[in-house]
Amino acid sequence: MKGNTGEKTYSCEVCGSTFSMNYLLQRHMRRHTGEKPYSCVICGMAFTEKYALNRHVRTHTGEKPYSCEVCDLAFSDKSALKRHVRTHTGEKPYSCEKCGFAVSHSSTLKIHMRTHTGEKPYSCEVCGLAFSQISIMKNHMQTHTGEKPFHCEVCGLAFLRKASLQSHVLIHTGEKPYSCDECGLAVSHSFSLKIHMRTHTGEKPYSCEVCGSTFSNSSNMRKHLRRIHTGEKPFSCEVCGFAFSSKYDATKHMRTHTGEKPYSCQVCGSAFSNSSGVKRHLRTHTGDKPYTCDFCGLAFSNNISKKKHMQTHTTERL
Structure with a gap:
């Protein structure tokens, strides 16, 4: 319907939205009618807008006409390029x-x-x-x-996922291209660095709906929900059927069956089934003893040794 006054003289009879030109109104009406007049000649997929069809066709042709001026990465549509640029600007x-x-x-x-x-x-x-x-x-x-x-x-x-494979491959290459500006910690992935930075900022954007406990990342929040509130153990061992509340625990457990030891010491080559094992082992080379006795100040390379030592003080006090 065409109105009498104002810049937007064409209005939608269904929702009342107004437009300055008739073709814009006609395009908008397709949202209500479901009409999709533009079809892909390759796969037959239909679209309401011609630009959407053009963008889709590039998935077949591989054409990527939009390039980043910073890193030269190419994209099939302009909006994807705009989103990518923010990884450089930090916007x-x-x-x-x-x-x-x-x-x-x-x-x-x-x-x-x-x-x-x-x-x-x-x-x-x-x-x-x-x-x-x-x-x-x-x-x-x-x-x-x-x-x-x-x-x-x-x-x-x-x-299961390509991202998991990419993370795993870094175990073999040892590549850690992302480092923390605060403490210098080097990590393999940008998302790991982002999560690590929260140890400095104290940011905990994820909160438990049951008790209100807050967490720096969503995976820890989900683990908390399963371990503390729901008791859910959705990850099962295919060999013995033992169930776990987290995928990490299930994966670590599977190595007791497979014998896989994907973590190796860069000094002597000793292999371990989990990252914490190789970290403990490395202290035998570095001499690092981060765990200290609360009573006498004696230092230990691992928490288990410290706890055993602490019992000698408990016995003395009895």
Whole structure:
């Protein structure tokens, strides 16, 4: 319907939105009618907008006409380039109204908000478990199928997710390209550095819906929920059936069956099944003794030795 006054003279009869030109109104109406007049000649997928079709076609052609001026990384659409540029500028224009947490993308903010609302719109078709993100739900679905499509070329270990494989490969290369400006700690991934930085800032953006305990990362919050409140143990050993509340514990346990020792000492080459084992071992080379007795100040390389020593003081006081 065409109005009589004002700059936006075309209005939608369904929702009342107004537009300055008739073609904009017609384009908007497709949201209500569901009309998709633009179809891909390769796969037949239909779209309401021509620009959306053009962007989709690039998934077939591989064309990436938008390049980053900083690092030359190329993208298939302009919005993706704009989001990428923020990784260089550090711009975070979207902030949470609840806790002030700032992010670079609106979609990331939407996902973050679910940590406050508890919304979990994606459910597993097999077990009904609900998730806040569709990507997490898809990863979970693979726990039912047993599919592990990503394989390490060095040791052959298989993974559910590509990101997990990429993380694992760094065990072999030892590469740690990200370092903390505060203490110099070097880590393998940018997200690990981001989480580590919270040990300096004290930021804990994730809170438990049951008791209000706060956490620096979402995985620790989920572990807390399972261990303390729900008792849920969704990760089971395929060999002996023993169940665990965290995937990390289940993976570590599996190595007792497989004998896998993916962590090696850079000094002598001794191999270990978990990262904490290699850290303890390294102290035999460095002489580092970070654990001290509360009574006499004697120093130890590991907490177990310290606790055993502490018992000698307890016995003396009886």
